[in-house]
Amino acid sequence: MSTLPPLSAELHHRDVMAATSEVGQQAAPSPTLYMLAMVFVFLAAMEIGLGLAFMASQRIPLPYMVLAHHFLSMALPALLFVFGLWTVNTTYNRIASDRHARQVTENGTPDSVSATYSIENAGFRLSTPRGEWLAKWISVNRLTRTSGGWVVGNDLGSFFVPQAAFADTETERTWVRMMLERMNDEAVAASAAAHMFLDWSA
Structure with a gap:
């Protein structure tokens, strides 16, 4: 099997958005x-x-x-x-x-997969049987609440954490608090929904 050295390029957010669009x-x-x-x-x-x-x-x-x-x-x-x-x-x-x-x-994509979300020192990790993704904390730019759960925004995409992932409100509060503690100041300031949730559910 032929091998190829790792590919390297300057990845511009604008180009990513244009290609996705x-x-x-x-x-x-x-x-x-x-x-x-x-x-x-x-x-x-x-x-x-x-x-x-x-x-x-x-x-x-x-x-x-x-x-x-x-x-x-x-x-x-x-x-x-x-x-x-x-x-x-x-x-x-x-x-x-x-x-x-x-x-x-x-494309053969299944309707659903089991997912595990981890808050680690290195970043926020999503693991499924089909792949694994790590968003370093420097790239996490927003935490937004939706009707179905939470969206963790990062530089090149987002992760969706469904409401079903939380056993109860206290677990959800702990998760939100831990996320905010690790995000940078700009990301914390942009996460108004997270602050509102913590105040509302206190």
Whole structure:
């Protein structure tokens, strides 16, 4: 088997984000079609809304007709556009989600894996049967709470710690406190959600 010396390069965060975004766009539906759909929705909302406003105002007594037409000609297109925007976004997100699910299946990625999270002197470690990752404390830049658990942000990505990892609130409080004790001052200052949790659960 041939060997190759370790590869070295200057890794720029901007390049990483650009490459990740490019891969995500390849998996998602065409953004051009999305923009065209939005233009169509806007034009349709204007035409239909103005037409409905005109017809509705004709049924109102003359003294109030102008005022009613002025109000309806703004309200109806706006309401139709909001509804169209919601419809396009919902459809787009559903298509993107389905494509992502198919891609995950094709790659042989399992639906879930057992994970172990460790707070070590060297950094924050995630271990699974499929890999192991260590974020040194200097790279951990934020601790954010979500509805499903905690997100440990770092320079080149993030780790998700689900709520199910904590046996109880006290365990969760201890974990958050230990994380903050090891993070640098900037990261601690950026972790408002962690401070709020500690104050709230005290």
